[in-house]
Amino acid sequence: MEESDGEAPIVIQGIHKSFGSQKVLTGINLTVDRGETLAVLGRSGSGKSVLLKVIIGLQKPDSGSIRIHDQEVSSLNLDQMNEIRKKIGFLFQHAALYDSLTVEQNVAFPLKRHTEKSESEQSERAKQLLAGVGMERDIEKMPSEISGGMQKRVGLARALALDPDILLLDEPTAGLDPITAGEIEELILKLQKERNMASIIVTHDLHGARTLADRLALLHEGNVMIEGSFDDLEKSDDEFVSGFLRKSS
Amino acid sequence: MLGPTAASYIETVVIAPLAVLGWNALLGRGGDDEVSSASGLIERFLDWFGKLGLFFWQVMRAAATPPYEGRELVRQLDEIGSKSLPLVAIAGAATGVVLSLETRDSLVRFGAKSMLPAVIVMSIIRETGPIITALVVSGRIGAGIGAELGAMKVTDQIDAMEASAVNPFKLLAATRILACILMLPLLTLAADFFGILMGWVTETTIAPISLQKFINKGFHNVGFNDFLPSTFKTAMFGLIIGLIACFQGMRVRGGTQGVGRAATSSVVLASLFVILADVVLVKLILVFFP
Numbered sequence: 001m002e003e004s005d006g007e008a009p010i011v012i013q014g015i016h017k018s019f020g021s022q023k024v025l026t027g028i029n030l031t032v033d034r035g036e037t038l039a040v041l042g043r044s045g046s047g048k049s050v051l052l053k054v055i056i057g058l059q060k061p062d063s064g065s066i067r068i069h070d071q072e073v074s075s076l077n078l079d080q081m082n083e084i085r086k087k088i089g090f091l092f093q094h095a096a097l098y099d100s101l102t103v104e105q106n107v108a109f110p111l112k113r114h115t116e117k118s119e120s121e122q123s124e125r126a127k128q129l130l131a132g133v134g135m136e137r138d139i140e141k142m143p144s145e146i147s148g149g150m151q152k153r154v155g156l157a158r159a160l161a162l163d164p165d166i167l168l169l170d171e172p173t174a175g176l177d178p179i180t181a182g183e184i185e186e187l188i189l190k191l192q193k194e195r196n197m198a199s200i201i202v203t204h205d206l207h208g209a210r211t212l213a214d215r216l217a218l219l220h221e222g223n224v225m226i227e228g229s230f231d232d233l234e235k236s237d238d239e240f241v242s243g244f245l246r247k248s249s
Numbered sequence: 250m251l252g253p254t255a256a257s258y259i260e261t262v263v264i265a266p267l268a269v270l271g272w273n274a275l276l277g278r279g280g281d282d283e284v285s286s287a288s289g290l291i292e293r294f295l296d297w298f299g300k301l302g303l304f305f306w307q308v309m310r311a312a313a314t315p316p317y318e319g320r321e322l323v324r325q326l327d328e329i330g331s332k333s334l335p336l337v338a339i340a341g342a343a344t345g346v347v348l349s350l351e352t353r354d355s356l357v358r359f360g361a362k363s364m365l366p367a368v369i370v371m372s373i374i375r376e377t378g379p380i381i382t383a384l385v386v387s388g389r390i391g392a393g394i395g396a397e398l399g400a401m402k403v404t405d406q407i408d409a410m411e412a413s414a415v416n417p418f419k420l421l422a423a424t425r426i427l428a429c430i431l432m433l434p435l436l437t438l439a440a441d442f443f444g445i446l447m448g449w450v451t452e453t454t455i456a457p458i459s460l461q462k463f464i465n466k467g468f469h470n471v472g473f474n475d476f477l478p479s480t481f482k483t484a485m486f487g488l489i490i491g492l493i494a495c496f497q498g499m500r501v502r503g504g505t506q507g508v509g510r511a512a513t514s515s516v517v518l519a520s521l522f523v524i525l526a527d528v529v530l531v532k533l534i535l536v537f538f539p
Contacts, residue, residue, distance in 0.1 A: 056412050082414035090412040096405035110413045158413075 007070045008033045009166055009198040010055065015064035017050055024050050026222035027064070030200075034165070037192060037199040039213030041206065041244070046219040048202040049093065052168045055200070056088055057081045068166065086114055089159030089197075093171040095151035097143040103130065103154050104139040110161040129157040133187055149180035156187065160195075167191075167199040173208050185211050206248035218244060304422075304496045311416050312423035321424045329390050329425070330432035334439055340385045341440030344377050345369065345447035353455065363466070366458075369448040370467030375479045378441040380527055383486035386429070386436060387519040391494040394425055395515030398498025399508035407499065422495040429491030433483040441480075474538040482530045489526055490519045 010032040017025040024047040032038045040048050053059045055066055057073055066073040068084050076084065097106045107126040111117055117125065130136050133153040138146055146154070152172060159167065172188060173181035185208055192199060192212075203209050209216055210230050217227040218241060226233055226241050233241055348369050356362050398421060401407050410417045449463045494515040501507040 053408070058408050058411055078416070082416075085412060085414040088412070090409070092405045092409055092412075094405065096409035098406055098409070099400075099404070109415075113413065113415050 007067065009069055010200065011065075011067040012051075012055070013065040013067075015051070015054060015066065016062045017047070017054055017059065018062055023222055025054070025061070028219075028222070028224055030217060030224065030227075032166075032198045032200055034198050035192075035196040036215065037201060037213045039201045039203060039209035039216045040219060041204060041209055041216055041248075042219030043244075044204065047222055048204075048219055049170050051219075052090070052170050052200065052202055056085060056090055056168060086110075086162050087164050088166045088168060089162070089164035091152070091155045091159045091167075091169045091172055093174060095143075095148075095155035097151055097154055097158070099143050101143075102139065103135060103141050103143070103146065106143065106154055107157045107161055110158065114162060125161070126157075129160055130154070132160075132191075133157045134183075147180075149176050149184065152176065152184055153187065156184075156191075160191065163195075165195075165197055167197045169199065169201045169203075171203055171205075172201060173203065173205055181205070181208065188212055204248070206245065300500070301492070301496050304499075305492055307418045308422045308426060308492070308495070311419035312427065314419070318420055318424050321420060322427060325424045325428035326432060328393075329386070329428045330435060333386055333389055333432070333436055336389055337382050337385050337436045337440050338443045340381050341373075341378060341443040342447040344381050344440070345373065345444035345449075346451045348372055348377065348444070349448040349451035353452065362456075365452060366449075366463045366467035367470060369452075370445055370471060371475065373444040373448070374441050374471065374476055376531070378444055379437050379479050379483045379486070380524070381444075382433065382437045382440040383483055383490065383523045383527075384520055385440075386433060386487075387490045387523055388516055390429065391490050391515040391519040392512045394491070394494035395498045396508055396512040398422075398495060399501035399511035402499055402501045403504055403508060417499070422491075422499065425495055426488060426491035429487035430484045431487070433487035433490075434480050437480050437483045478534040478538045482527075482534065485526055485530060486523045489522045493519045493522060 008031045010030070012028055012030040015025050015028040016023070028051060030038065030040075040051060042048050050059060054061050055068070055073075057076075061074065069087065071080075071084060073081065073084065097103075098109065101109065104123065104126045107129050108122045111122040111125055115122070127136060127139060130139055133156050135150060135153050135157065138150065143151055143154070156169075156172070159169075169188070173184050176184065188199075188201075189212060191197075201209065201212055215228060216230060216233055218225045218233065220240055226236055226238065233245060236242060349365070352368050352372070353362070353365055356365055356368065398407070401421070407417045407421070410420065445464075445467065449458070449460055452458060452463065453460075497511045497515040497518065501511045503510070
């Protein structure tokens, strides 16, 4: 699979997605460059999580184009899509750890499936990744034995297992106390500095978005209402944008 | 056959309520989305079948594509086979006892008591063993798979697997379905064994008879045509149980309530379709293995 240096790793053009009569995405356009973090904001049910699932191919868009590393996702077969997916790390809203596997096995899962590493090498790498998110002491625990914040950390370690160059984070701090949320944000910032990934963070936490992202995009009624820096959003005269910022802060 | 078997009574008693429950499970009744018109019901019924067919095709295609999931298959063989063995053995043994007691009374009335071993053996290996095994496994495994995959679905674990470039049809569904297909005939042999053994134990406590004599009389008229088709038809039951349970589990919607519904509908639909398939398979076996 050839990779072009010219085009941004994620280019989304005119994406539409409906569930029955409910239109969720209505012509979204977004681009994320290498090393850049885009925060997608919006009210609950505005289609933020659907956007991430469409990008990684878990849901098919009704129309529009998604280009990942210069590859048109909608024209790929499952094997080709899986090759793309190996380059994308995805943190689910509730971490989605495999509950029959230990913390270490969860992180080693992608390594086991997609690398030629021996079991000891997989284990070593999993421990390394878990140490990177401060979970090295809980490797033998089951997901049900650790807190929500810890599960997010493990989910993050799993998302990074295959050294992705794109990171998709769905509500990384939702449901966490402010201290744990702050720790997760610091962790994501640290990883962004270390790895130069193109990231999309879906959130309705304005503070977190401001801390983590280079750019923000506010979704409303299935489309990007405004896109730019936090200052750009603050300067907006639009009633919805100013209302969203006021109620979020 | 030597008259109606216990299994045929079971089928008559079980099939009617199962059909009602199965129809409701199929159409999602009792859930949020009530359908009332006849055309709506038929549409839902056809929609379910169409999606089941598509699911089966996706699983087949995934299963046929290397690399194969050998380790997970072995784990599922243990989960579905070894761990179902005690339950199947007890169900088989209980059936043997009941068959022996019930049939003895009837045969004594008609002066055919000497045929008791043959009746027990023939009933168990031709019908009772296979159907009892399938229903027991459908209860234990159908509910287990439906609930497990349903829980994985509602907690995004299946999506996480797909996002990790792993095909859940191959890793989760194909291995479970194949394990059901492979283990059902073996579990049936176990049910047959314990059924015949306990049939003898029951008989010998009433009218002492040696095991060797019981076996000799029981298997005197039994040929491969009695034994093989009825045992291997359970592979089809395994396919039905595994396929329906995986399908119901992987299409769950609606949180924990949905998981509960998936577990229930897996058992009800798998049991119903096993019995319906049995009707067809018995007829085919009678035609091709007279």
